[in-house]
Each structure stands twice: as structure tokens, then as C-alpha cells.
Amino acid sequence: MAGKCHVILIGPQGSGKGTQAARVAPRLRLVHVATGELFRQLMTRDDELAREVRRYYDRGELVPDELTLRVLVDHLERVEREHPGARGALLDGYPRNRAQAEALDRVLGERSDAIAAVVHLVVPRAVLIERLSGRLVCSTCGATYHVHFNPPLVEGRCDRCGAALVQRSDDTPEAIARRLDTYEQQTAPLLDYYRQRGLVVDIDGNQPIDAVTSAILAALEPVLAEPHRCPSS
Numbered sequence: 001m002a003g004k005c006h007v008i009l010i011g012p013q014g015s016g017k018g019t020q021a022a023r024v025a026p027r028l029r030l031v032h033v034a035t036g037e038l039f040r041q042l043m044t045r046d047d048e049l050a051r052e053v054r055r056y057y058d059r060g061e062l063v064p065d066e067l068t069l070r071v072l073v074d075h076l077e078r079v080e081r082e083h084p085g086a087r088g089a090l091l092d093g094y095p096r097n098r099a100q101a102e103a104l105d106r107v108l109g110e111r112s113d114a115i116a117a118v119v120h121l122v123v124p125r126a127v128l129i130e131r132l133s134g135r136l137v138c139s140t141c142g143a144t145y146h147v148h149f150n151p152p153l154v155e156g157r158c159d160r161c162g163a164a165l166v167q168r169s170d171d172t173p174e175a176i177a178r179r180l181d182t183y184e185q186q187t188a189p190l191l192d193y194y195r196q197r198g199l200v201v202d203i204d205g206n207q208p209i210d211a212v213t214s215a216i217l218a219a220l221e222p223v224l225a226e227p228h229r230c231p232s233s
């Protein structure tokens with residue numbers, strides 16, 4: 001994506017990154033890129049790479065940085081081929097630690113791409129656990145639902161593609177707790193890294209889904225229109 005302009009979504013598990021990314025990306029001419037979703041697709045294969053990823057994924061641990069970066073870069077190249085008119089990517093779930101943030105800066109620098117903004121979704125921990133324990137995802141397209149807060153039109157079926165909805169293998173109480181701890185220790189500190197560069201926009205994620213969408217759009221639309229943030233758009 002040479003000369004492209006990307007947005008990063010940061011927030012704890014359950015803060016609504018996937019839900020919001022699917023809604024705002026098309027409105028902002030961004031392509032939603034979720035590393036967790038890339039891994040879920042990859043794990044449907046029956047090969048050594050799929051088994052390697054599953055060893056970390058099911059325990060709620062981070063997949064090693066080098067492997068994650070390779071999967072991400074391959075996918076960004078594919079996005080560039082398939083969506084040449086896009087402004088850039090809306091990154092959901094990457095970066096998650098300092099090494100990944102630095103690797104991303106390096107990769108984007110090589111392409112003369114920019115990070116236009118980092119959207120931080122703020123939600124209290126008790127709410128996160130309630131959301132994650134009722135989360136359902138589409139087995140085919142990755143769309144996200146909630147049994148109470150965002151139910152599908154037909155029970156057990158995806159509104160977008162009709163495929164079966166499932167609970168994720170890592171939405172167990174143990175794996176949820178481990179992922180939230182990893183977020184606090186490794187991912188939340190990245191906010192300082194990006195705040196120093198003036199990139200972070202804090203959004204109250206503890207509101208109804210539509211209200212959060214409106215808040216993100218209201219924050220990003222002017223930022224993406226600034227020529228010094230997004231040279232090519």
C-alpha cells in the first residue's frame with residue numbers, strides 16, 4: 001500500500017474493535033484488517049502452520065511476533081492488490097506490544113505509508129467480561145454478534161452471509177482473563193508510544209454501538225482530511 005494512510009484501533013478484548021471496525025471502515029475508505037481474524041481463517045487449514053498458531057491461540061497467548069508480522073504483511077500486500085482505491089487499512093489487533101509497534105513503523109516506513117491516527121476504545125473491565133462471555137462470531141466471514149447486546153436477526157445465523165454463529169475457542173473464562181492481563185501489560189503501554197506522536201484519540205466505548213460508531217466517525221473524518229496526516233488522500 002505505497003503512500004497509504006492507516007488507522008490503528010486499540011482497546012482491550014471486548015471493547016468493540018471488531019464491531020466498530022466493520023461499521024466505520026467502509027465509511028472511511030479503509031479496509032478492516034484484524035490479525036485475530038487472519039489467524040482464525042488460517043487455523044481452518046490442516047497444516048503445520050495452523051497447528052503452530054493454535055498452540056498459542058487456544059491458550060489466549062500471543063502468537064510469536066515474527067510469524068504475526070509475516071501474516072500481516074502478506075495480507076496487506078493482498079489488500080493492496082484487491083482494493084487499490086482504498087485509503088489504507090484499519091488495523092484491529094495489531095500492534096499488541098512494543099516490538100510489533102516498532103516493526104510496523106519499519107514496514108510502513110519502507111512503503112512511505114503513514115499512521116493517521118490511533119483510536120483508543122475505553123471500556124471498564126466488568127463490562128468487557130460481560131461482553132466477551134456472550135460474544136458470537138460467524139464461522140465464515142468473521143462478523144461479530146452478542147447474545148443480548150447485538151443479536152443476529154435469525155438465531156444462530158450470520159446476518160451478512162447466513163453461515164453458523166459459534167463461540168470462539170478462546171472465549172473461555174481462563175483465556176479471557178489471560179488476554180486481558182496481556183493487554184494491560186503489553187498493549188496498553190503502546191498508548192504512550194503513540195500519544196507522544198500526537199496520534200491518539202480516546203473514545204468512550206461504553207455506550208450503545210451506534211453512539212460509539214458516531215463518535216469514531218466524528219473524530220476521524222477531520223483527521224483523515226488533513227493533508228499532513230494523509231498525504232495521498
Ligand code: ADP
Pocket residue numbers: 012013014035036037039056057058060061062063064065068092093094095096100170179
Ligand atoms: P482478542 O482481542 O479477543 O484477543 P483477537 O481476535 O484480536 O481477539 O485475537 C485472538 C488471538 O489471536 C490472540 O489471543 C492471539 O493468540 C492471536 N493474535 C491476534 N493478533 C495478534 C498479534 N498482533 N500478535 C500476536 N498474536 C495475535
Ligand code: ADP
Pocket residue numbers: 011012013014015016017018019020131132134135136144145146147149150205206207208209212
Ligand atoms: P473486540 O474486537 O474489541 O474484542 P468485539 O467487537 O468482538 O470486541 O465486541 C465484543 C462483544 O461485545 C461482542 O459480542 C459484541 O457484539 C459486543 N459489543 C460490542 N460493542 C458493544 C457495545 N457498544 N455495547 C454492547 N455490546 C457491545
Ligand code: ZN
Pocket residue numbers: 138139140141142143158159160161162163
Ligand atoms: Zn458471516
